[in-house]
Amino acid sequence: MKPARFAYTAPDTVEGTLDALDRFGDEAKVLSGGQSLVPMMNFRLARPEVIVDIGRVGGLDGMSAANGTLTVGARVIHARLEAPAVIKPDGRSESLGGVLGSLLPAVARYVGHLPIRVRGTFGGSIAHADPAAEWCILARTLDAEMVALRRGGERAIPAADFFETVFTTALAPEELLVAVRLPILGDDWRAGFCEFSRRAGDFAVVAAMTAVRLEPATGAIAEARVGVGGVAGVPVRLGGAEATLVGETPGAELHAAAAEMAAGEVDPVGDLHGSAAYRRDLVRAMVARALAQGAGASG
């Protein structure tokens, strides 16, 4: 279990990184925290010709909030999202508040273990695109935008387009993911996250995230997002469950109905960790609990 040979470069600027990616194209693989890539290399399941290590690149580990959007630098480690803080324009650091401010730590504690969380990065997880990864589910559920740079260009890729299939994204070989933009979610949002895994810190068998926006006047759901991981090659949004929720008032019966809808509309593929039928059962349970958690958090 030793990796196959690879050439190695560790640029210290974004420009240098983009040059390397441009030069080596699909022979190259970006190494960020390495907590997913290196195990695959040790198994020789991943055999990049060239490793472009972005560990020395400055400027990719910032978090900032503006205009209702949180921008998370690609090299922000998971541990920092356990207590997310943003740098204000005046240079001071401030805890991220609001619904996203409490959702991120709730999700972060499911990501791997302490030694993984201090090395592994948010952007690395997104770019690795494991369909059961917590951050990928969050990105898909909240319609995040992935900011990709290439030599001479930048584009923002919506989550719906970003995740293509297992371990595969819309990033071109010469592109570098530099940041992810997340909606901060106003006080009228309620969000929840629930995950079922076999052991502490394992990847989810199934995980669900829900976020609903309530009409302040009526308390009815104006907008709903239900995302699940572990049921397809990418994290998926469940339109049927979302439609079930919209226009209704949160409550156990509604949550059960939405969860039932969710279980019906997924089309999981069974594997070692769970058959299709079992994953459907887990979708039902996780969606119901995420919704309940969100409703509970509202007080």
Add this chain to the structure above:
Amino acid sequence: MTEISAADVAVPVVLRVNGDEYRITAEPRRTLADALRDDCGLTGTHLGCEHGVCGACTVLLDGEPVRSCLLFAVQAQDAGIRTVEGLAAADGTLHPLQEAFWRHHGLQCGFCTPGFLMLSAGMLESCPDIGDDELREALSSNLCRCTGYQTIVEAVQSVRDAGEA
């Protein structure tokens, strides 16, 4: 253009481990764990799975517990590394965590022990007042096949409670 190290050429790497400097040469693919064990002769860092699950290879990198099987030696250039060999004092006095593991029977075969010691050291140094739940959660990072964990938890709790780490 940034320098590229060829795949099959060992490059010079300087590792700073337990305050000592090791000038080694390593292919880019050489993991930090292998470099510590084979190039620095520090075999207290063990390999139990080589895919980041068991934690036997945990070392401190700039104070943080990390899996040394998931890092390449070239990445650790310039970092401060601590391994189990650096825990006891120069005169042989055991570190409080080593004492506690001994007193509480927190080891049997001893293979996972260096990893648990370094994990615990990193955890307690950054969070000396860590609560019981968080402590257990952090210790769930590593695997032990012999003890059933209880005595490891008790050992680490005792060091936390004494404020010794």
Add this chain to the structure above:
Amino acid sequence: MSWVGRSIRRVEDPTLLCGAGMFVGDIGGAAAVRFVRSPVASGLIRAVRGPAYTIADLDADGVGNIEAVLHRPDYVRLAQPLLARERVRYVGEPVAVVVGATAAEAEDLAEQVELDIETLPAAVGLEAALAPGAPLVHPDEAESNVMLAGEMATPELAEALERAHTIVELEITSGRQAALPLEARGSHAVTERFGGRTTLHASIQAPHMIRTVICDLLGMPEADLRVVAPDVGGAFGQKLPLAREDAIVVWLSRRLGRPVAWIEDRSENLMASWHSREQRYRLRAGFNAEAHLEALQADVAANVGAWPCYPITWGVEPLMALAELPGPYTLEHYGVRSRGVASHTCPMSPYRGVSRPVITLALERLMDIAAARLGVDPVEIRRRNLQSDFPHISPTGLRHDEGTYREAMELAVSHVDLRAFRARQHAARAAGGPQPGIGICTFSERTGYGTPAFAARAMGVTPGFENVELSMDPSGYVTLRIGASPHGQGLETALSQITADELGTDPSRVRVVASDTDRTPYGWGSFASRAMVLAGGATYLAAQKLATQLGSLAAEVLEAAADDIVLADGRATVVGTSVGIEIAELARIAHHHTQRLPAGAMPGLAAQAGYDPAGTFSNACHVAEVEVDPDTGGVSMRRFVVVEDAGRLINPMIADGQIRGGVAQGIANALLEEVVYDDDGNILTTSLMDYLPPTVAEIPDIEILHLETASDATITGAKGLGEGGTIGAPAAVLNAVNDALAHLGVELNEMPATPERVRAAVRAAAGRSPAGENDRSTQEAPVR
């Protein structure tokens, strides 16, 4: 003051705590050996191309085949080559071997080796291997895949079943599991340039036995091979049998004349070391109206994989099941058929508990199911069936020495406060959501296996005795050389306590030498919970002999009668007086002033002893408390109580460590761990993300209470306990899971009880019952 019975700190620990242990992978200075393994479960080898050694090279050197033998008419005897010859029989079977400068380069080389194999159909699971027309694993040697079929029945079994008040039928299955020592296997061999003697360091449990078999295979005198087990990072049975790889490492070092090492990686360890536990039990049990188990008929089958293991053979699981299934109960009529079934899967070796975790699961599920059927409480049915007159002779002729089967259970039940639990459970059932459950397991643990126990199996090689050599040097320090081979159990510490008591010295003055064929007497090693009993007994006997020598010498020097000499606190004293002499001074005299020795006494201070008992039974009661989430099938452990009676405890701290570690493995066996193959024989669990040993989050604190019944079956009064934790926990946990879901009509008799299986059982029960679970599937409960 006695050292025995005290929880002194372990002498083994300081080295290990400082990272200064020497495991086989730490030796270094050797070329790296890598095995090229079969990618298919069954096939014919057409060609091997590339820079590798194959069976042809071994044959050319006259290397022999492994023959693991049972002298039984129903046993299929095979000659197993060290590398696959003509045919591959499981994914991971070693076909070729390469040597590289580093492990990475050896892996590069192995990738260049091309295996041209014609794939054949494979028989993978137990039922598939037993099916008519199944592909045969050894078509030239056997007409079916049944490699061993033991049968026995007591005379009146049929009549007893006929007249039973209630018949309970039950099928129990256990998934395949791996012992998973945290250090995988490995070996390192160096052959001296002059003289040609080879030293093998290997991560093994029985160095003397491994030396014998490797020398047999390579046709070399045992004197020319030194085998050392350095620090061993856990073993649990997996490192007891001969690893083909270790023999090849010795061969390579002699052939190449350079140091070579094979350090198994985790993926190889999961795929190709040894597996265990894949068994199925069909029970038909007759109870009388008072809920007493009168008669038991069992059909047992174990999937033993593609090859037997040396020297235990593929009788290891089936024959233990045959002999020990009646367990701790006073059952009179018993009949069994127990088969070892070969398949195109990794071979089986002993793993902590061997068959007993599954035997116990079968019996303890039987007791709970019968209790429910007969309207008796689970505690009461056991009370009526457990042994209480000793010695008890089982239907298979096993002699159970004095034990506390009932007492242990009563103590456990009162400790957990069953009544309070039932009140909590009642409330939880009304509230919905996660459901608490409690499970009891009572069992016996046969330990201290000596020659008589192994001889009953008619093995080609009969393990048994342990020998020790004890000497005191002129400084008064004691060296104890043992044939056993501890690897983390703390045996050195415990033996130093026994020695110190007999010699009136301090354990810190005792050095234990083990695991090196050059420095220790022949012995069988550490396995089967036997080292404390056997090596402990031999140590006790040798220490008594040495104490007699010291006593005689002291009597001579002090001019007293030998019977009046007391050895204590480092001094030999005339009883009732202050007249005495330091033991260290006696040691000087015994070596340096031998003119002062009693007439006829040998110079020096040395004694040897062997011990070889028939065996003994420890007993225990486990109680598990769980919480089951019916929606996800997730089971979390809430509490675990052990009442253990392992006789006299030499070092209670070490004993508790063995129990806790064993229980943790048992819980993992019950809930998490399973080796999975697909139908073609591809193994799906070759990482620790797929094969799931538990973390601290899955294992509760384990409360331990002790009973210490004096036994006449062992000389120290100590019984073994290394496996009991693993034997009892699966049944306790599965009984608890069933108890938690009993109100839903769930019955689950398969381990591991994975969340998916639990959830499927909930669904199945709901399907049977109109008041199913669909109306209560959406509690708003936290996941954890």
